[in-house]
Amino acid sequence: MTIVENQLMATREYNFPRELVFRAWTTPDLIAQWWGPEGFTNTNQVCDIKPGGTWRFIMHGPDGADYPNHNVFVEIVPSERIVLDHVSGHEFRITATFESIEGSTRVTFRQRFKEKEEFEKSKPICIEANEQLLDKLGELLENLTD
Incomplete structure (x- = not known):
C-alpha cells in the first residue's frame, strides 16, 4: 500500500487475462460478490456501468449494519481503466487501471x-479494507475459472 497526499494506492497481480478481470469490475452480479472488505456483502439497487451511470448499493456489515452507498461512474475505458466517484458520506474517487503482463x-x-480531514479519518480503516477487497476479487476470479 502506497500513501500520498489524500490518496491510498494498492497494486495486485492476478494470474488471469485482463478481459476477465475487467469483466469482474463491470458485471453488476460479479462486482456485488467481491466489493468491500472481508465479511461484507452487497445488494445492488442500481448498477448502470457507463460514464455518468449510477451505482447505488447497500453494503451489509458482518455486525448486521447496513451502509448505503452511492457512486457515479466517471470514465470507463474497456479493459484499461475505470474511474468512479463515491458521492455519499466520505467523498472520494476510485481509479482502477488494468495492465496485461x-x-x-x-x-x-x-x-x-x-x-x-476525511482522508486522515478514513485512512486506518481503508488501508486494510482495500487490501481485503482486492483479496476478495482474487477469490472471485479463482471461482470463475474453476
Whole structure:
C-alpha cells in the first residue's frame, strides 16, 4: 500500500487475462460478490456501468449494519481503466487501471479523498479494507475459472 497526499494506492497481480478481470469490475452480479472488505456483502439497487451511470448499493456489515452507498461512474475505458466517484458520506474517487503482463493482469487501485480531514479519518480503516477487497476479487476470479 502506497500513501500520498489524500490518496491510498494498492497494486495486485492476478494470474488471469485482463478481459476477465475487467469483466469482474463491470458485471453488476460479479462486482456485488467481491466489493468491500472481508465479511461484507452487497445488494445492488442500481448498477448502470457507463460514464455518468449510477451505482447505488447497500453494503451489509458482518455486525448486521447496513451502509448505503452511492457512486457515479466517471470514465470507463474497456479493459484499461475505470474511474468512479463515491458521492455519499466520505467523498472520494476510485481509479482502477488494468495492465496485461504476459497473460496476467496488474490492477492498480487508487482511492483519492476530496478532503484531507476525511482522508486522515478514513485512512486506518481503508488501508486494510482495500487490501481485503482486492483479496476478495482474487477469490472471485479463482471461482470463475474453476
